[in-house]
Amino acid sequence: MTSIDDLAREVGVSTATVSRALRGLPRVSEETRQRVVEAAVRLGYVPSASASGLATGRTRTVAVVVPFVTRWFFATVIHGAEQVLRERGYDLLLYNLAGDPAARQRLFGTGLLTKRADAVLVLGLAPTPEEVRQLRSGGRPVGLVGASVDGWPSVQIDDHAAARSAVEHLLALGHRRIAYVGGLDESPVDVVVPTARRDGYLEALLDAGVEPEPAYEVDGRFTMAGGLAAGRRLLGLPEGPTAVFAASDEMAIGVLRAAREAGRSVPGDLSVIGVDDHETALFFDLSTVRQQVAEQGRTAARQVLALLGETDEVVPDRVVLPTELVLRSTTAPPA
Amino acid sequence: MTSIDDLAREVGVSTATVSRALRGLPRVSEETRQRVVEAAVRLGYVPSASASGLATGRTRTVAVVVPFVTRWFFATVIHGAEQVLRERGYDLLLYNLAGDPAARQRLFGTGLLTKRADAVLVLGLAPTPEEVRQLRSGGRPVGLVGASVDGWPSVQIDDHAAARSAVEHLLALGHRRIAYVGGLDESPVDVVVPTARRDGYLEALLDAGVEPEPAYEVDGRFTMAGGLAAGRRLLGLPEGPTAVFAASDEMAIGVLRAAREAGRSVPGDLSVIGVDDHETALFFDLSTVRQQVAEQGRTAARQVLALLGETDEVVPDRVVLPTELVLRSTTAPPA
């Protein structure tokens, strides 16, 4: 491991000069800079992140907290964020809660996150007031995806409007018995999104003069398996729905499967619409509300980089990305 | 940010004692330790990772390199690895190549990885000899998932045998015209797995006295979209296959879709089998060869932790996890 001292000795200058030369700082002659750079390459010098982190108080690292890495949505947001961070030479420290409330508490309960990283990106979680307090006390930028908190940048879609547009589409087709498959609030994670989508669903119904039917609201846990269970429940009802709005494509696909099991044709007997435009949605010909997932990660990364002074770009504080109704073959007028 | 000095002053001991107390080292009286711990909690003290990293040369961080975070397989391996690392107090630094060969070169071309982390986990990539040399020169443990290199721990499945078992199943059903949908070798990433699966496919055919048909080998790029394109190509052949072995479930699902488009029934007109037992496979009733994905991540993490002296557990050096043929409804005898 060659250190800055080795390099300085090799070139015959001080470590201060090496440091300046390598980081492109002014007050180094071009000739010296070149000799330093050349020697650095030759000796395979890589500065110690610990040492420069200690000296500057900056680690060039961003912590990203996700409820579940394995879900397509979060993996894709991470992909987008990583891309932008990497461009600016930032590393990504991944914290996966894996749906474990204890992990969440451990992570947010201490100053760990803000101590270890220059900024924190929280995906798909609405931090509790206590968590907000903790994060704030770290004094580092925090960015949110899928939620928002006063004073912090955020990027999200209008979940409420997205849900409305899906339900209004079903209403326009003539459906009145419309079910909602979502996630329940008691879940330790993912609280904002399900609530807003459910509200949009209810509001669209009420605006259309349709009385919401409590039995039509079912938990699908944001998984295919949960969607399957939810679909079975709905199809088992004495007077079941003619259409289902699922708060995610994965749950919608589960509902599709339940319909097939029950021998109901889609969209003949049952219309189904989701949210995401997940890769698989295309394969199921699933009608859905598309959102730009990687872009959410990219934007969030840009927001915190701006706060870190890493870019001159003006990045809006609160970004609401547009969604788009994508009609395919799983929605049609009721029989 | 309270530092170890603040804490030492608060308790009225030296920083050396604080350091020992907090890390559970011997030679601290129980009473002192308690006072230190209590004060640490009270002041919200979190040690600086940079400082201890600089002092010890250990960062308590493992770098994980993946070709694509967004793919279910890699996201799930990451999940498994993160889980085990977190248990031991290690952080996970994520490097996503996103299929970009330039990113791969930048990452492996410098000592960055081994300088920044105590160990490196490389997923789904076969490091080139040059990359092996670079990584080795870092002198830190390197673990591989889905590939293996002399002297490094690895965890993988027997891709060759997995492919054979799928193809033998098709042969046993009576198929002779069996196609292979895989990934091509020119890809900058993922080289080992596709090759081994293709070899298993070819070998199974030859052993059964079936002459391989070059037109039956198609690139599916390990994506659903690629599988769809591959399926279309195969179904457009004058004398097409009666069965398809896809090297991943996602590609198999693409083939399923191509069959539906072409009005061919599965498994009536075409049998399809994949590899993975991806969550979605269940929903498509897809026959497949199951592998334990999260377990691969967990095992790889344990392997490098063992090399870091973090566990007394004896972890075998080269682990080959079993696979299992899962027969569902997409495979049947030819018409």
Next chain:
DNA sequence: CTGAAAGCGCTTACAG
């Protein structure tokens, strides 16, 4: 059991 002090490898005013 405890503390003083050196050292890890950088960065950054300050002087020249």
Next chain:
DNA sequence: CTGAAAGCGCTTACAG
């Protein structure tokens, strides 16, 4: 343009 030196916040022999 360049260097000497202090300092970042820990850990760890070494002495007591």
